[in-house]
Amino acid sequence: MDRAEVMDRVVKILTPWVKDEAALAKVSMETNILEDLKVNSARLVDVVIAFEDDFDIEIADEDVDQVNTVGDAVNLIAGKL
Amino acid sequence: MEHSSGQDVASGAEPHADRATAIRSATRSDPAMASRHARQRWVSMIAGPIWVGVSVIVMRFWFRYRIADVKQTRAAYRRIRGESKGPLLICANHLTMVDSFLIAWALGSGLYWMFHPDELPWNTPERKNFGRTRLQRFLIFIAKCIPITRGGPREDVGEVLERVKYLVARGETACIFPEAGRSRTGRVDESAAAWGVGRIVGAVPGCRVLCVYIRGRGQVSWSDRPADGEVLDVSLACIEPKSDVRGVRRSRDLAGQIVRQLMRMEEEYFDARK
Numbered sequence: 001m002d003r004a005e006v007m008d009r010v011v012k013i014l015t016p017w018v019k020d021e022a023a024l025a026k027v028s029m030e031t032n033i034l035e036d037l038k039v040n041s042a043r044l045v046d047v048v049i050a051f052e053d054d055f056d057i058e059i060a061d062e063d064v065d066q067v068n069t070v071g072d073a074v075n076l077i078a079g080k081l
Numbered sequence: 082m083e084h085s086s087g088q089d090v091a092s093g094a095e096p097h098a099d100r101a102t103a104i105r106s107a108t109r110s111d112p113a114m115a116s117r118h119a120r121q122r123w124v125s126m127i128a129g130p131i132w133v134g135v136s137v138i139v140m141r142f143w144f145r146y147r148i149a150d151v152k153q154t155r156a157a158y159r160r161i162r163g164e165s166k167g168p169l170l171i172c173a174n175h176l177t178m179v180d181s182f183l184i185a186w187a188l189g190s191g192l193y194w195m196f197h198p199d200e201l202p203w204n205t206p207e208r209k210n211f212g213r214t215r216l217q218r219f220l221i222f223i224a225k226c227i228p229i230t231r232g233g234p235r236e237d238v239g240e241v242l243e244r245v246k247y248l249v250a251r252g253e254t255a256c257i258f259p260e261a262g263r264s265r266t267g268r269v270d271e272s273a274a275a276w277g278v279g280r281i282v283g284a285v286p287g288c289r290v291l292c293v294y295i296r297g298r299g300q301v302s303w304s305d306r307p308a309d310g311e312v313l314d315v316s317l318a319c320i321e322p323k324s325d326v327r328g329v330r331r332s333r334d335l336a337g338q339i340v341r342q343l344m345r346m347e348e349e350y351f352d353a354r355k
Binding site: 058 | 231232233235236239273274276280284327328329330332
């Protein structure tokens with residue numbers, strides 16, 4: 001699976017938690033998940049679990065500390081596939 | 082007042098983990114953290130008798146707060162502490178910005194904390210509320226606070242969680258609000274529960290969680306502080322959450338158990354007042 005495909009799936013997974021739909025429309029690898037997309041930080045855990053389920057991977061707590069942007073999430077996931 | 086202990090005896094942590102491993106793991110990402118922690122610990126121990134004394138005077142005589150059944154609450158806390166020398170994390174509901182002070186005062190008298198400042202729980206206040214000015218930063222430094230920016234960069238949040246893991250694994254105590262911010266609905270809100278608290282419990286073997294439900298009798302919703310002259314009811318329940326799942330899911334599971342315990346305590350609080 002290439003990164004563009006991972007990116008599409010990541011954005012699709014993120015969509016239900018996004019509060020700023022305008023930011024979602026111009027999403028890029030640099031888009032910050034919490035600050036730009038306004039995903040509730042308490043719900044980040046649900047997003048990560050959705051990543052685990054969708055990509056059939058396991059993500060450790062500490063891995064989540066490296067995820068600020070959509071690109072961070074894509075790279076983390078791509079590294080585990 | 083509710084007091085239950087040892088509901089679950091299985092550890093929330095991975096079976097192979099031990100406390101020394103937890104301490105090593107917490108310091109691995111930031112080797113300077115241990116010396117930073119030691120420095121703040123010593124400063125707060127020296128300054129403790131002053132700020133504890135001032136805080137208690139302000140709460141008791143200026144705001145005229147009173148903790149209902151305070152002797153029983155403190156006796157229950159001493160009993161819980163005496164049951165085990167293992168790690169203990171205090172998790173409470175959150176309605177006002179001074180909850181940490183009120184909880185510490187409910188668990189021990191001003192005099193006790195003045196002579197045992199090292200036993201005072203550490204806190205993780207929101208940096209936006211308490212870390213804006215140099216004076217505020219100094220005061221929270223001596224008051225055993227580790228400021229956190231909720232919703233801030235994940236590395237920063239991770240650093241705070243690592244430090245709390247470290248100090249809890251060492252046998253110190255921290256007070257955390259699992260809902261992260263104050264309950265906007267005035268009730269414990271499971272949907273607002275962050276999973277950071279589950280990360281701490283999951284990483285520290287044998288970590289018990291002292292759930293504290295605290296509420297002023299006139300407290301309808303969240304506020305900056307309780308109204309003057311408020312009488313606060315406090316209930317305690319000591320649990321040891323456990324989980325069979327792994328990774329992030331485990332942390333969410335453990336955090337959920339703590340928040341649901343607080344919700345049960347809240348239900349009991351309101352049932353008793355019907």
